[in-house]
Amino acid sequence: MFDDFLARYAYWLTTVLMVIGLYGMLGKRNLMKKLIGMNIFQSAIILFFIAGSVKEGATVPIIQGGHHEAIDVAAYANPLPHVLMLTAIVVSVAITGVALAFLIAMYKRHGSLEEPTILGDMQ
Template sequence: MDGLFDFIVSKYNYWGYVVLMMIGMYAMIVKKNLVKKIIGMNIFQTAIILFYVSIGAKRDATLPIIAHGHGDAHHAVHAVDYMNPLPHVLMLTAIVVAVATLGVALALTIKIYKQYNTLEEDEINARLRGR
């Protein structure tokens, strides 16, 4: 029982991200409305971002800013005392790029709405086949 509890405590964060990712993927596959698909894509991205950030976490470590790092006199830096900065860097840029791609996706939906007067995928498909 103790082993199972340890297993759950050490893994439950991943399960949360997988569930978030499943929600996003379901929205992207099943939902007919293009805006809902974009929302699904963003939920998916959030799951990936949370996954990466949780990889960077370290027990008994603080955030990756060297304490008393001003000036020349700083203490010896040990890697176990600071979290892994690399996932933070990757996700920092990923968030901004996600916002930018969201802008492009919304621009495309506006364009589609101008053309077809609808955002429902099946109606757009019917219109395309009818031509």
């Protein structure tokens, strides 16, 4: 039972973060809060992948020692999720920048970031 918990708790914690982010995106009426919720969701996905790359007793994926020693696969963490999440972090920064630009443009036009106010203003 406790072993099960130890094997799963990182995934459960990322699930909690994902639900918090989804609540920010669905339950809030302020567009800035929706953006913050989206960022939390992205962070949760990144943490999920990084948690999946862990190996028991392994170290960071940087080869130590000389050229010609035999390399033990189990001694290094899985490098592939690290690569994918490195690009995902930068893409999330770019997405956040574009979203903030949209928010500033909308605020200049409608004078508010509250969804009901903007919808009422558009009609």
